[in-house]
Amino acid sequence: VKLKNVAITIIGFGEMGRSFARVLLKKKRFLERERNIDLRVVAVCEIDGSLVNENGIGMKDVLEVAENKGFEKHKEWSPMKSLDVIRRVKSDIVLELTPSDIKSGQPGLRHIEESLKKGMHVVTSNKAPLALRFSKLQKIARDNGVKLKYEATVGGALPIINLRKHNLQINRIESVHGILNGTSNYVLTKMAEEGVSMDVALKEAQDVGIAETDPSYDVRGIDTGAKVAILANSLMDMDVSFEGIEITGIEDITQEAIELAKKHNYVIKLIGDVNRLEVSPRLVPTNHPLNVSGALNAITINSDIAKNITIVGHGAGGIETASSLFSDILDIIH
Numbered sequence: 001v002k003l004k005n006v007a008i009t010i011i012g013f014g015e016m017g018r019s020f021a022r023v024l025l026k027k028k029r030f031l032e033r034e035r036n037i038d039l040r041v042v043a044v045c046e047i048d049g050s051l052v053n054e055n056g057i058g059m060k061d062v063l064e065v066a067e068n069k070g071f072e073k074h075k076e077w078s079p080m081k082s083l084d085v086i087r088r089v090k091s092d093i094v095l096e097l098t099p100s101d102i103k104s105g106q107p108g109l110r111h112i113e114e115s116l117k118k119g120m121h122v123v124t125s126n127k128a129p130l131a132l133r134f135s136k137l138q139k140i141a142r143d144n145g146v147k148l149k150y151e152a153t154v155g156g157a158l159p160i161i162n163l164r165k166h167n168l169q170i171n172r173i174e175s176v177h178g179i180l181n182g183t184s185n186y187v188l189t190k191m192a193e194e195g196v197s198m199d200v201a202l203k204e205a206q207d208v209g210i211a212e213t214d215p216s217y218d219v220r221g222i223d224t225g226a227k228v229a230i231l232a233n234s235l236m237d238m239d240v241s242f243e244g245i246e247i248t249g250i251e252d253i254t255q256e257a258i259e260l261a262k263k264h265n266y267v268i269k270l271i272g273d274v275n276r277l278e279v280s281p282r283l284v285p286t287n288h289p290l291n292v293s294g295a296l297n298a299i300t301i302n303s304d305i306a307k308n309i310t311i312v313g314h315g316a317g318g319i320e321t322a323s324s325l326f327s328d329i330l331d332i333i334h
C-alpha cells in the first residue's frame, strides 16, 4: 500500500516540541504499518530561526542539536523566522507549540491565524490564543476550509475535547467542572497530607519539576481560567473569552483552613466551573471522584444521556501531552 504523506511544520521546539519529536520517533513504524501514514516534519521553527527541508528533517538529529550544540549548528539551519516559514513552506499541518501569553495571546495568535489563512490545518497545545479568541479563530478555520484542533490545551493527556466531539456527540452537556491545574493540586495535596505551608509545598513542587520558576499563573488560578474559557466555548457552545472568567486562586488558603476541612471529611481543591465561568477554591468531600492527589487533573462532565463521567490523568508532561497532539493530527488526516 502506498503511504499517505503528511507534511508538518513545528513552531516552538521546547518541552512540547521535543516530546512530539520523541513520540514521533517511537511511533513511526506504528504510523506507517497500522495507519499507512508517513509523517514528515518539513520545518522546525525556534525563536531566532528555523530548520527547513521539504523532503523531511530527521527528528533524531534535531533533538541532538537542540539538546547539545544549539539549533544553528544543524545543516538545515536558516535565519528564516516562523511567520516567513508559514508563508513560504507548504505543509499540511502546523503544530503551534510556543509559550502561552494570556495577556496578548502572542506569538501563537499570529502563527495560528496566518497558518489557517494559508490553508493549513493547525494543532496546538497553546492555551492563550484559544482562551482569548476562540470563535474568531474557529471562523477563520471554517472560512479557509481547514481545522483548528486543541485537545492538548486542556488537561494535557486527558481526552476531553475529542471525547465530547466523538463519544458524547449525542449528549447535551449540562455541566463541566474539574481540577485543571496540576501545580496547584500538588501544592494543596502536600499541604493536606503533610501539614506543610504553601511556601514549602511550592518549593517542593519546583524541586520535582512540577512547578515553573514563576508559578503565579498556576497558584492565582489564571491557567485554570484559560482552560475554563476553552471548555466553555468547546463543550458548551458559549462564546466567552478569558476576560469573562471570574478567578480566585489558592494563594490565600491557609493550613488552618485545610485542617478544618479535613476534620469534616473535606479537601480544598481549586475548581474550574465551566457553567458558572468561575475558578475558585472549593470544598470537595474526601470520597468524591474529583478528590485526586498530586499533580493529577480530573474533569467531571454531566450530560443528559450519558449522565456523569469523570476522567482522571496526567494534566501535563511533554510526552503525556503529545498523546493529545497525535489524537488531533490523526483525526485531521482521517
Ligand SMILES: NC(=O)c1ccc[n+]([C@@H]2O[C@H](COP(=O)([O-])OP(=O)(O)OC[C@H]3O[C@@H](n4cnc5c(N)ncnc54)[C@H](OP(=O)(O)O)[C@@H]3O)[C@@H](O)[C@H]2O)c1
Binding pocket: 011, 012, 013, 014, 015, 016, 017, 045, 046, 047, 048, 082, 097, 098, 099, 100, 107, 125, 126, 127, 128, 152, 153, 156, 315, 316, 317, 318, 321
Ligand atoms: N509542557 C507541558 O507539559 C505542556 C502541557 C500542555 C500545554 N502546554 C503548552 O504548550 C506550549 C509549549 O509548552 P512547552 O512546555 O513546550 O514550553 P517551552 O518549553 O517554553 O517551549 C516553547 C518554545 O517555543 C519557543 N518560542 C518562543 N517564541 C517563539 C517564536 N516566536 N517562534 C518560534 N518559537 C518560539 C521557545 O524558545 P525560547 O526558549 O528561545 O524562548 C521555546 O523553545 C505552551 O503554550 C504551554 O502552555 C505545555
